[in-house]
Amino acid sequence: MNRSETIAGLKGRNGPAVLVIGGGINGISVFRELALQGVDVLLAEKGDYCSGASAALSRMVHGGLRYLENGEFKLVRESLLERDRLLKNAPHFVAPLPTTVPIFDVLSGITNSAFRFLGLTRRPGRRGAVVIKAGLAVYDMLTASRRLMPKHIFRSRAETLKTWPAINSDIRNSATYYDAWVSRPERLGVEMLNDALAANPAARALNHAQVSGDADGVVLTDTLTGETVRLHPKLIVNATGGWIDLTNAGLGASMPKMMGGTKGSHLIVANSELHDALSGHMIYYENEDGRICILFPYLGNVLVGSTDIRVDDPDQVRCETDERDYILQSLAFVFPHIRIAPEEIVFQFAGVRPLPASDDSFTGRIPRDHFCEAVPGNGALPEMLCMIGGKWTTFRSFGALAADMALQRLGMKRVSNTEDMAIGGGRDFPADAERWIAKKAALSGLAMPRMRELFERYGTDAATVAGGLGDDEMLSGCSYSVGELRQLIAREHVEKLDDLLLRRTTIGVTGKLTSDLIAEAIDILAAAKGWDAARRARERDDFLALLESRHGLDATKLSARSERSAECASALKSA
The missing domain is CATH 3.30.9.10 (D-Amino Acid Oxidase, subunit A, domain 2)
Incomplete structure (x- = not known):
């Protein structure tokens, strides 16, 4: 179902049963949970999917070692469990990450850490070897029953400097433990979204769709065309994270401040x-x-x-x-x-x-846990569940919590669980990746390095991508191709240039954007969308303004990159 069909299908209906506002990782998570239960559910995101906080995470998938100091043992235990589930369910994007802590003192931080644990101080302070050793021992204990990665180790100063000779020579010790990292968090969100849509024909999703309220209820506005649709949901889930208070105000819900991001x-x-x-x-x-x-x-x-x-x-x-x-x-x-x-x-x-509202002067003490706040309906608006707090690692469990509360209110029972459900290209993930890559490369006619790139980007979905490339052409200065971008536009809800270059691909975040590449991408997107010259120019101007204001990239830097890329290409050709 394309965008215009989705909007047309919303007109004149009594539903959806549940309206999820916010297409970040938590909103997509609760949407997936509800879709898998057969719920008539609509997801609306005012920007692009995973374009807010879900695109700006530290790329860590972790238990939160420092949260132990705040006494948040439940959160750390839950986070470690969800980390381990992601290692199994999304192995194409989530992988182990050896993490080393440089230590410059032995006893420092013991008193301060104890006071922080007891809530007697908000003051940050340095942590010595004893405090770090205690924290890592607890970390190991919390995963002892399902150990997927090695236990922590301590190193002497000499051992540390041998491995990391460039590190600050004042170091006393180091400790290494394992957490995980996510390579493409925005892509993982879109894969979850597409999994949910494929599982339930009654589930619908729209990006670039603003939700507001008036005296008669809820209105959805397509921000690309200005078209509006009146909605009549039985329940609203506000999953807008740091925007929760603004969303409540836009709906006309009179609520005290909930967020303090x-x-x-x-x-x-x-x-x-x-x-x-x-x-x-x-x-x-x-x-x-x-x-x-x-x-x-x-x-x-x-x-x-x-x-x-x-x-x-x-x-x-x-x-x-x-x-x-x-x-x-x-x-x-x-x-x-x-x-x-x-x-x-x-x-x-x-x-x-997306932290809960707090007057604490030290932001590190604000709880990182998550919960749902129920807001009663007021005549024009139905009951609403506001998803407060949370961290990226726990998106699945947070989504399941919100979905269970929604199902209870709808009088429905859960029929499917996601604890062990593979996501997107993590399905049928091979134990021997190189053998899989070689087999698919032979079937598709692609070279092994090219197939390996696709596998890193799409997991087992790389086989489908490779099959649709045909006689392909590479883009300037990066390892993406014209055929790849065309497939992303067709399959992954791409509506704007930043959707494509900043989230469906890693071209932006890896520093590969150039003025030449942007021009090529506009040509591809304009052809797919049927844009005229005015829309093309507006899209280019909007994207360049976004790059400069949010990402530290102006036109001069992008042009300089194009020149360097052309020089490198010329040198390689001559060689």
């Missing part, structure tokens, strides 16, 4: 010295002010972050200059002899953590 900014750095210095590990370290920071290899570059700053308007978040300076200063603390040039910051992003 904080901003986290990250940089993508293309520095080979830094990349190699990590030795394949994530470095999970404390800055000199006690703030937890991370850096790890990410799709050929290095991801560095993050900040933790209160925000009032989630629509205006961006990585500011002082945040970028703070992140680079923190990096200089742990790897003091590695210098990052401005042009090596190839992408930057910021998102809002």
